[in-house]
Amino acid sequence: MAEAPKQAPAAAGRAATKKELPEHFKAYKHVWVVVECEHGVVHPVSFELLGEGRKLADKRGAELAGVVMGNDRAAIAAAAAAAFEYGADLVYTIADPALAHYRNEAFTKGLTDLVNTYKPEILLLGATTLGRDLAGSVATTLLTGLTADCTELAIDEEGSLAATRPTFGGSLLCTIMTLNYRPQMATVRPRVLAMPERQPGRSGRIVEHPLDLAEDDIVTKVLRFVADRDSNQAQLAYADIVVAGGLGLRSAENFQLVKSLAEVLGAEYGGSRPLVQKGWIAADRQIGQTGKTIRPKLYIAAGISGAIQHRVGVEGADMIVAINTDPNAQIFDFAHVGIVADAIKLLPALTEAFRKHLSVNRLAG
Amino acid sequence: MHIVVCMKQVPDSAQIRVHPVTNTIMRQGVPTIINPYDLFALEEAMRLRDRFGGEVTVLTMGPPMAEDSLRKALTFGADRAVLLTDRFFAGSDTLATSYALAGALAKIGEEFGKPSIVFTGKQTIDGDTAQVGPGIAKRLRLNQLTYVARIAELDLAAEEITVERRAEGGVQVLSTRLPVLVTMLEGTNEMRRGTLEDAFRAARTQVVTWSAADAGITDLTKCGLRGSPTIVKKVFAPSARAEKAHQIPTADLSFEALAEAVMGEIFARQPAIEGDLMRFSSGQ
Numbered sequence: 122m123a124e125a126p127k128q129a130p131a132a133a134g135r136a137a138t139k140k141e142l143p144e145h146f147k148a149y150k151h152v153w154v155v156v157e158c159e160h161g162v163v164h165p166v167s168f169e170l171l172g173e174g175r176k177l178a179d180k181r182g183a184e185l186a187g188v189v190m191g192n193d194r195a196a197i198a199a200a201a202a203a204a205f206e207y208g209a210d211l212v213y214t215i216a217d218p219a220l221a222h223y224r225n226e227a228f229t230k231g232l233t234d235l236v237n238t239y240k241p242e243i244l245l246l247g248a249t250t251l252g253r254d255l256a257g258s259v260a261t262t263l264l265t266g267l268t269a270d271c272t273e274l275a276i277d278e279e280g281s282l283a284a285t286r287p288t289f290g291g292s293l294l295c296t297i298m299t300l301n302y303r304p305q306m307a308t309v310r311p312r313v314l315a316m317p318e319r320q321p322g323r324s325g326r327i328v329e330h331p332l333d334l335a336e337d338d339i340v341t342k343v344l345r346f347v348a349d350r351d352s353n354q355a356q357l358a359y360a361d362i363v364v365a366g367g368l369g370l371r372s373a374e375n376f377q378l379v380k381s382l383a384e385v386l387g388a389e390y391g392g393s394r395p396l397v398q399k400g401w402i403a404a405d406r407q408i409g410q411t412g413k414t415i416r417p418k419l420y421i422a423a424g425i426s427g428a429i430q431h432r433v434g435v436e437g438a439d440m441i442v443a444i445n446t447d448p449n450a451q452i453f454d455f456a457h458v459g460i461v462a463d464a465i466k467l468l469p470a471l472t473e474a475f476r477k478h479l480s481v482n483r484l485a486g
Numbered sequence: 487m488h489i490v491v492c493m494k495q496v497p498d499s500a501q502i503r504v505h506p507v508t509n510t511i512m513r514q515g516v517p518t519i520i521n522p523y524d525l526f527a528l529e530e531a532m533r534l535r536d537r538f539g540g541e542v543t544v545l546t547m548g549p550p551m552a553e554d555s556l557r558k559a560l561t562f563g564a565d566r567a568v569l570l571t572d573r574f575f576a577g578s579d580t581l582a583t584s585y586a587l588a589g590a591l592a593k594i595g596e597e598f599g600k601p602s603i604v605f606t607g608k609q610t611i612d613g614d615t616a617q618v619g620p621g622i623a624k625r626l627r628l629n630q631l632t633y634v635a636r637i638a639e640l641d642l643a644a645e646e647i648t649v650e651r652r653a654e655g656g657v658q659v660l661s662t663r664l665p666v667l668v669t670m671l672e673g674t675n676e677m678r679r680g681t682l683e684d685a686f687r688a689a690r691t692q693v694v695t696w697s698a699a700d701a702g703i704t705d706l707t708k709c710g711l712r713g714s715p716t717i718v719k720k721v722f723a724p725s726a727r728a729e730k731a732h733q734i735p736t737a738d739l740s741f742e743a744l745a746e747a748v749m750g751e752i753f754a755r756q757p758a759i760e761g762d763l764m765r766f767s768s769g770q
Contacts, residue, residue, distance in 0.1 A: 257620025266715035269615035459731030470745035
């Protein structure tokens, strides 16, 4: 079995639940965020992570660094500048033609080398298809702990990263720690953390690093990239208003009522997990623990019971309005406004009310 | 061609209950299933076998009762099943799990032929980490293809594979050399119904059961709790919101009037939304 070389074993003993950080890990300082930059665009989750990373770094009295890997130097410079404005003190960059598109081999090599050279204490990535692909490889190469899909990051009294995540489909939360290995790695899904305030003009230093990997040595080739024509995936997660339906709609046809209201509001629409399982909506419209996490200003949930798996995906909304016939539905435990009514009847009335209100006021204006 | 599919037996999450006092998972009576995401991997593996010839081996690590999942996979049409079970594996996190599975995969290679493709599901429904597949790939130096939506081409003579991989905002078409690790995206195929013949064959098939030692895994410090860099510090139930939802009274109201009341409540609580809507509406 091919295994990466490992440094001295960490504290021995069963499940080393006490912090006994080996000497060689004590040089590991600072908080890093991998800044995902594909096709010249920084994924918003990277800024969300920088906002959270800033807090962790301040608590640790450490610096916050971004990591930008790519080929296009202008795009890398732009991503680094944005990282500074979202809180980074410094940015490590690797520019190389082999990093033009995301590929596991090249990105794993780049990030692993950076970690081994500059030794971060905490390494955060977005739980995107890129971040999850990369984090798993890097953690295994470094033989360190990695916690996926965290919903909360904190520093405990001993200075360790306490990463909290839902487990068993969101029925429980658990706090996971990597006490005796470094870096402590975690991924966080888009929209779980708040977007920090951008500070225009804020700057920092750039540290360039080579990749040292020839294209010929990379087995995997990117033949082409087919952009989604309807990239509603990102739009749903970042929409200001979201209308969603659940089994209370009773049929696939009735889901149209959700779409109609969404249309009048200029909103995105989605649904709970059972609707995906029944094939009423596409998988990329699923909202919840195993679907999208949303943080809209307004979330209208129609005929959704509010199982915990749904709740963890919508809790970040500024305002949750729930419509359900069952007065004891769980959704009323975390919604701000509740209406015990049949969504099938109320949705069209709401659509009409908003339409009228908007057209009247538009005429008046 | 030899294909190995790594699967996990998981509790049916729809039926999980949490003990209200102790905050622990009440496993008693909760049925177990094959992790649903793994079925897409298994079906894809069998389709490739049916097309190119060869064998599909299913591998799982877990308690002895995980044999049920393997038996189920055999009835779907897998050719061989390997159960890796040992108390030394208890409490494994994803790093320790990938260590054990990589060991078993190496042993499978020695005993039954080196796999050209190792499949896993996208992630499990209980852990949801998506980390074990990449971990296996790294340890066995397999080329890693995650979130695969479609296997476009497989050229066994040239030992090349081309796949469509789900990426952020689009699909990457990747080509690489065998052997590979593929994590299969959900919804990419539909599990077949096993034939009667498969059911009979499954009943006759002995599940290969290996302990750590049987699989040639000797460094037990890398297994189970001891081999896991992460520790679970705390498990707790999500806290209830202090206040319940403000209920808009519905009695004796027409749906029109109720809709007006709901809209009024939204604008009263979030005045900015009304302005946003006006701008959106005028822009149309």
